[in-house]
Amino acid sequence: MSPIDRTPPRLDRLRIPPVALAAGFAALAGAALILVSGHDPLSAYAEIVRGSLSPESLPDTLAWATPLVGMTLAAALPLRGGMVNLGGDGQLVIGGLVAALAPLVLAGPGPFGAAAGLALAALGGGLYAALAAWGEVRHGVPMLISSLLLSYPAVGVTSYLARFPLRDVATGLPQTLMVPLDARLPVLTGALNAGSLLIAAIALAVVVFDRRTSAGYELRMRGKNARFAGYGGVRLGRQAVGTMFASGAIAGLVGATLVLGSQFRFIDGALLTPAYTWSGLMAALLVGGEPVGAILAALFFAALQTGGFAMQRETSVPRVLTLVLQAIVILFLAMRQGIGRRT
Amino acid sequence: MPEIAAAGIVKRYGGLVANDGVTLSAERGEIHGVMGENGAGKTTLMNILFGMQAPDAGEIRLRGAAVRFRSQIDAMAAGLGMVHQSFKLFGSLTAWENIVYGAEPRRGPFVDRRAARARVAGLAARHRLAVDPDARVGDLSVGVRQRIEILKALHRDARILILDEPTAVLTPPERDALFEVLKSLAAEGRTVLLVTHKLHEATAITDRVTILRDGRTVATLRTADTGAAEIVRAMTGRSVNLEVRKRPRAPGVPLLRAIDVTIASPSGRPAVDRVSLTVRGGEIVGIAGVAGNGQSELVEALVGLRKPDHGRVELCGRDVTDADVPARRAAGLAYIPEDRAAVGSAPSASAADNLAMGFHRAPPLARGLFVDPAAFAAWALALIRRYAIRIANERVAVGTLSGGNLQKIVVARELAHEAPALIAEQPTRGLDVGATETIHERLVAERDSGRAVLLVSAELGEILALSDRVLVMFEGRILADLPQERADEQSVGLLMAGRGTEPG
Numbered sequence: 087m088s089p090i091d092r093t094p095p096r097l098d099r100l101r102i103p104p105v106a107l108a109a110g111f112a113a114l115a116g117a118a119l120i121l122v123s124g125h126d127p128l129s130a131y132a133e134i135v136r137g138s139l140s141p142e143s144l145p146d147t148l149a150w151a152t153p154l155v156g157m158t159l160a161a162a163l164p165l166r167g168g169m170v171n172l173g174g175d176g177q178l179v180i181g182g183l184v185a186a187l188a189p190l191v192l193a194g195p196g197p198f199g200a201a202a203g204l205a206l207a208a209l210g211g212g213l214y215a216a217l218a219a220w221g222e223v224r225h226g227v228p229m230l231i232s233s234l235l236l237s238y239p240a241v242g243v244t245s246y247l248a249r250f251p252l253r254d255v256a257t258g259l260p261q262t263l264m265v266p267l268d269a270r271l272p273v274l275t276g277a278l279n280a281g282s283l284l285i286a287a288i289a290l291a292v293v294v295f296d297r298r299t300s301a302g303y304e305l306r307m308r309g310k311n312a313r314f315a316g317y318g319g320v321r322l323g324r325q326a327v328g329t330m331f332a333s334g335a336i337a338g339l340v341g342a343t344l345v346l347g348s349q350f351r352f353i354d355g356a357l358l359t360p361a362y363t364w365s366g367l368m369a370a371l372l373v374g375g376e377p378v379g380a381i382l383a384a385l386f387f388a389a390l391q392t393g394g395f396a397m398q399r400e401t402s403v404p405r406v407l408t409l410v411l412q413a414i415v416i417l418f419l420a421m422r423q424g425i426g427r428r429t
Numbered sequence: 430m431p432e433i434a435a436a437g438i439v440k441r442y443g444g445l446v447a448n449d450g451v452t453l454s455a456e457r458g459e460i461h462g463v464m465g466e467n468g469a470g471k472t473t474l475m476n477i478l479f480g481m482q483a484p485d486a487g488e489i490r491l492r493g494a495a496v497r498f499r500s501q502i503d504a505m506a507a508g509l510g511m512v513h514q515s516f517k518l519f520g521s522l523t524a525w526e527n528i529v530y531g532a533e534p535r536r537g538p539f540v541d542r543r544a545a546r547a548r549v550a551g552l553a554a555r556h557r558l559a560v561d562p563d564a565r566v567g568d569l570s571v572g573v574r575q576r577i578e579i580l581k582a583l584h585r586d587a588r589i590l591i592l593d594e595p596t597a598v599l600t601p602p603e604r605d606a607l608f609e610v611l612k613s614l615a616a617e618g619r620t621v622l623l624v625t626h627k628l629h630e631a632t633a634i635t636d637r638v639t640i641l642r643d644g645r646t647v648a649t650l651r652t653a654d655t656g657a658a659e660i661v662r663a664m665t666g667r668s669v670n671l672e673v674r675k676r677p678r679a680p681g682v683p684l685l686r687a688i689d690v691t692i693a694s695p696s697g698r699p700a701v702d703r704v705s706l707t708v709r710g711g712e713i714v715g716i717a718g719v720a721g722n723g724q725s726e727l728v729e730a731l732v733g734l735r736k737p738d739h740g741r742v743e744l745c746g747r748d749v750t751d752a753d754v755p756a757r758r759a760a761g762l763a764y765i766p767e768d769r770a771a772v773g774s775a776p777s778a779s780a781a782d783n784l785a786m787g788f789h790r791a792p793p794l795a796r797g798l799f800v801d802p803a804a805f806a807a808w809a810l811a812l813i814r815r816y817a818i819r820i821a822n823e824r825v826a827v828g829t830l831s832g833g834n835l836q837k838i839v840v841a842r843e844l845a846h847e848a849p850a851l852i853a854e855q856p857t858r859g860l861d862v863g864a865t866e867t868i869h870e871r872l873v874a875e876r877d878s879g880r881a882v883l884l885v886s887a888e889l890g891e892i893l894a895l896s897d898r899v900l901v902m903f904e905g906r907i908l909a910d911l912p913q914e915r916a917d918e919q920s921v922g923l924l925m926a927g928r929g930t931e932p933g
Contacts, residue, residue, distance in 0.1 A: 299798050306782070307778060311777075317764070321755060
């Protein structure tokens with residue numbers, strides 16, 4: 087009956103997807119940069135692709151992507167509800183330290199140590215993040231501030247513990263004792279360990295939560311209009327605490343997979359140097375917290391970064407270029423999505 | 430030569446054609462009405478005339494010369510001014526600061542405050558728009574804010590003034606005063622475009638009206654030669670029954686009660702002052718009053734968005750004073766909020782998502798913890814059909830809909846709860862005849878099926894037509910509780926202004 091249903095297909099629908107467009111522009115700009123610096127852009131790009139996606143380098147890319155995807159999910163989940171968790175670093179190191187200590191303290195057979203480490207890391211990171219949400223709900227401290235400020239003491243205290251009371255005095259480095267062999271995550275192939283499977287499972291769970299659950303629907307509605315969600319009967323305080331707990335738990339698990347999967351002990355600063363929290367936040371912000379888009383963005387950044395190492399090795403184009411490319415991609419995407427967005 | 434003329438204006442939003450070859454022409458010194466139902470394309474047309482949106486096709490001529498505005502700044506420079514439905518003012522600044530903003534008298538690099546104040550005071554006096562230049566806008570009533578909006582346009586010496594539904598927020602005396610001002614503006618050669626859907630306004634002050642329907646101009650009529658029925662027919666394409674038909678009432682048990690509710694406000698005088706009211710099943714109780722006399726705060730306390738400082742709220746016989754929103758909804762309350770875009774919906778979310786709120790945890794929309802997208806779509810399509818909502822499909826974001834269609838989304842969802850008690854706050858604000866009629870019918874149907882309806886409206890006609898009992902709220906207190914037979918425009922109007930003739 088409605089006359090509006092029969093609209094002809096419009097040119098808009100044939101538009102190039104914004105991500106491809108942004109990547110294309112970034113590639114062109116990067117090519118110009120490489121030319122100016124006196125190298126061959128085509129061979130540099132070929133190295134990036136080969137160094138990230140060829141069969142022998144793909145496991146490296148995935149291993150590198152694992153913590154990045156994890157921290158992207160930790161950022162994306164609250165963002166979906168219009169909340170920002172800036173405390174990923176703190177939750178990450180809490181998870182890492184708890185995972186490093188649990189197998190040493192809790193005696194148990196074989197995989198029990200790993201399981202306990204993962205579970206307690208998630209609990210620790212989750213509770214710490216939930217504290218920030220509780221501060222906002224009960225005392226009106228904006229979560230943007232409380233989550234970030236809570237991060238500093240966590241980083242400081244874990245650093246102190248690794249340097250002094252819990253230090254492995256045999257090594258002379260600021261790090262804890264090694265995790266027993268049977269409490270480490272099993273290796274799948276090359277650099278890949280079971281931690282990647284765990285993060286992949288979490289990624290799947292977050293996507294299903296977002297698209298197919300009542301709670302995911304409520305979180306999306308909160309992100310679109312929190313007053314509407316509250317008016318419609320969503321308990322906003324409980325939702326904030328629960329969401330931040332889940333976000334912190336994912337961050338804690340990322341710390342635990344790094345410690346139990348590749349570092350085998352808590353090394354002061356090792357979890358923070360790659361800045362997973364901030365790369366993840368960026369990937370999540372680009373797509374407004376939409377989980378599938380965020381995961382794809384994180385994988386893309388991971389490929390770019392591992393490809394950059396190969397390019398530097400093979401062509402003497404510095405890998406900083408890939409960071410330039412990443413920045414340009416983000417700028418273009420932000421222009422398409424953030425600026426001038428219509429309501 | 431017409432002062433302003435638009436020809437063949439086309440504007441599409443996605444699949445929806447908002448304007449489909451609209452033509453409009455207004456003479457110098459004319460008050461020209463623009464009428465039409467919601468979604469007819471009135472606001473779109475005004476936004477295009479004022480440069481806020483670019484038309485996909487068509488032409489605008491000012492005094493014969495074709496113009497192309499890139500933004501409202503161009504339009505203002507060309508002598509247009511617009512008073513929007515929702516005012517665009519800085520609440521923390523004073524009246525004069527708001528009025529001169531963007532066109533400040535200067536002395537060197539500085540704002541010449543004295544000249545600015547004097548100019549504002551002069552404009553206000555000349556046009557009899559009583560405004561205290563130094564008052565903080567946030568403290569002023571809606572009526573005064575509207576005068577400030579008009580002065581803002583006059584400060585820039587707008588030759589053409591567009592007013593979008595200006596009377597929706599005014600009391601009858603304020604409305605009459607506004608009309609006097611508009612007449613004198615027209616008398617000095619300015620052109621007024623008055624967007625309205627109220628017949629008596631069109632017949633009272635316009636010289637001609639242009640009527641839009643489904644994005645097209647269907648008629649331009651000389652008001653003096655035209656009857657109200659003819660205008661309605663042109664607007665709706667049919668005749669509309671403006672009377673509300675109700676069965677005799679048979680009130681049942683009290684379903685919604687407020688007992689001695691008091692809400693403090695920062696200004697010292699309580700926003701709500703010891704208000705008690707009872708709404709029984711099978712009756713509509715109307716709260717009349719000028720916006721800002723405590724109605725919003727009272728409703729927030731009733732629905733659980735705010736805790737009263739004193740007093741109790743009962744729902745279906747249960748004390749719900751300490752219950753939160755979901756608990757009250759579960760106990761049997763539905764609520765159509767005053768602000769459909771900021772509270773009643775998530776404008777960037779799809780119709781399916783908007784219509785599912787509150788139904789998303791139980792079958793058929795959900796099974797266990799999981800939702801069923803197909804059931805979301807089916808549920809939305811059923812409601813869209815039942816309420817004849819003009820929308821391309823259920824995946825469209827509701828923020829793109831006209832005010833009336835968005836309101837239908839909110840009403841459809843809230844009535845689908847079939848809750849024993851319903852609170853409807855300004856349910857037809859800014860809606861056209863057809864949509865208003867639909868919503869009035871629904872409210873009466875709710876009453877007739879034995880539900881309790883609390884209607885809060887600044888629209889006196891609506892209160893008088895629908896309510897079985899009329900409460901008048903003024904400065905946080907209920908001044909009167911009148912049965913329908915004893916409530917008329919005169920007595921309630923006086924009470925709304927705080928002049929109580931009713932002893933108790």
